[in-house]
Amino acid sequence: WTRLEIERALRDFDGPAYIYPHHRYAPWEELARALIKIAPPGLQRCFRATGGSEAVEIALQAAMLHTGRARFVTIEDCYHGNTLGPRSIGDGETRSLFPRLALPAPRTIKPPLDEARLAQVETALKPRDVAAMILEPVICNLGALVPEPAFMRGVQDLCRRYGTLLILDEVATGFGRTGRMFAAEHSGVRSDMLIVAKAITAGFAPMGATLTSVAIAESMLKIGAYSTYGWHPRSTAAALANLAWWRDNGETLLAHVVAINRLFVKRLGALGLGPVQGEGLALGVATGDEEQAKRIKARCLKEGLLVAAEGDVVTLFPPLVVDEATAVEGLDILERCAAA
Numbered sequence: 001w002t003r004l005e006i007e008r009a010l011r012d013f014d015g016p017a018y019i020y021p022h023h024r025y026a027p028w029e030e031l032a033r034a035l036i037k038i039a040p041p042g043l044q045r046c047f048r049a050t051g052g053s054e055a056v057e058i059a060l061q062a063a064m065l066h067t068g069r070a071r072f073v074t075i076e077d078c079y080h081g082n083t084l085g086p087r088s089i090g091d092g093e094t095r096s097l098f099p100r101l102a103l104p105a106p107r108t109i110k111p112p113l114d115e116a117r118l119a120q121v122e123t124a125l126k127p128r129d130v131a132a133m134i135l136e137p138v139i140c141n142l143g144a145l146v147p148e149p150a151f152m153r154g155v156q157d158l159c160r161r162y163g164t165l166l167i168l169d170e171v172a173t174g175f176g177r178t179g180r181m182f183a184a185e186h187s188g189v190r191s192d193m194l195i196v197a198k199a200i201t202a203g204f205a206p207m208g209a210t211l212t213s214v215a216i217a218e219s220m221l222k223i224g225a226y227s228t229y230g231w232h233p234r235s236t237a238a239a240l241a242n243l244a245w246w247r248d249n250g251e252t253l254l255a256h257v258v259a260i261n262r263l264f265v266k267r268l269g270a271l272g273l274g275p276v277q278g279e280g281l282a283l284g285v286a287t288g289d290e291e292q293a294k295r296i297k298a299r300c301l302k303e304g305l306l307v308a309a310e311g312d313v314v315t316l317f318p319p320l321v322v323d324e325a326t327a328v329e330g331l332d333i334l335e336r337c338a339a340a
Helices: 003-011 026-038 052-067 084-088 115-125 149-161 214-220 233-269 290-302 324-339
Strands: 045-049 071-075 107-109 130-135 165-169 193-196 208-212 276-279 282-286 308-310 313-316
Touching (some): 026 045, 045 052, 045 214, 052 084, 052 165, 052 193, 052 208, 052 214, 107 115, 115 130, 149 165, 208 214, 233 276, 233 282, 233 324, 290 308
Parallel strands (some): 071 130, 130 165
Antiparallel strands (some): 045 208, 276 282, 282 313, 308 313
């Protein structure tokens, strides 16, 4: 799939070893244009970052500068990164380890994320002191939990009503993970900012990006977004090769993800553990028993299969290029471990 093209781009790279962040570098501009071209409408500017956590930091700062507000609304027990900003809006257990964080504790929305929860969202936004609401379109650390489309559309409308920005974190779900280029496409929601990382280079080099509207980008000019190694020249070469591959082959890969998803959903549903949730190849099986999920994870590891256990949910995030034979082999292992 993409491996040979990106390896070749990195092997043949003869550009600079480093670019001072305030200088101009033509491949940066080329990459920004390529990202904007595939991004949802309204996102016209890019900020460079070294990875997802830094890209989230940029989004939080941009939201505060643009709105003049300091609060955030998040999903209860969410995860958005390891640096201080993302941790301060993350799960309560993590925040308790840092009692004097710079940001006030977020107002949180508890799953299930359905239309009935919109009343809670409105209550959180009504004081008009919330800079942004941030969430993943598929919440990976909560067992690939998918907010209902009505919830997502309602959040979009409420954010606009109360002057709150909407930030979608697609670090884990972007670039085809859910069978669409971006997971937000499933609900048709348009955000004020979009955060990407990980698969932007197909995993060959560290990189993140924060995509924003023109107006939000102009607000960020008050401080800039200095990143010493954001979009390192070699990482940029990998990202450009990856996006060139997506341009020529993306539809084929997305169709593959959708097709192989049917196999996973069928086999996972037949395990008899509990309901299957997720989109594309971000999938979870709710067992209803946290200890059982941990036992299944441990058994799978002994048999050479990597799965995760998020609470009582066994989660699977296989590579998008997984072929049917490999998928069946892994699902057979999971079936044996679940039966045990």
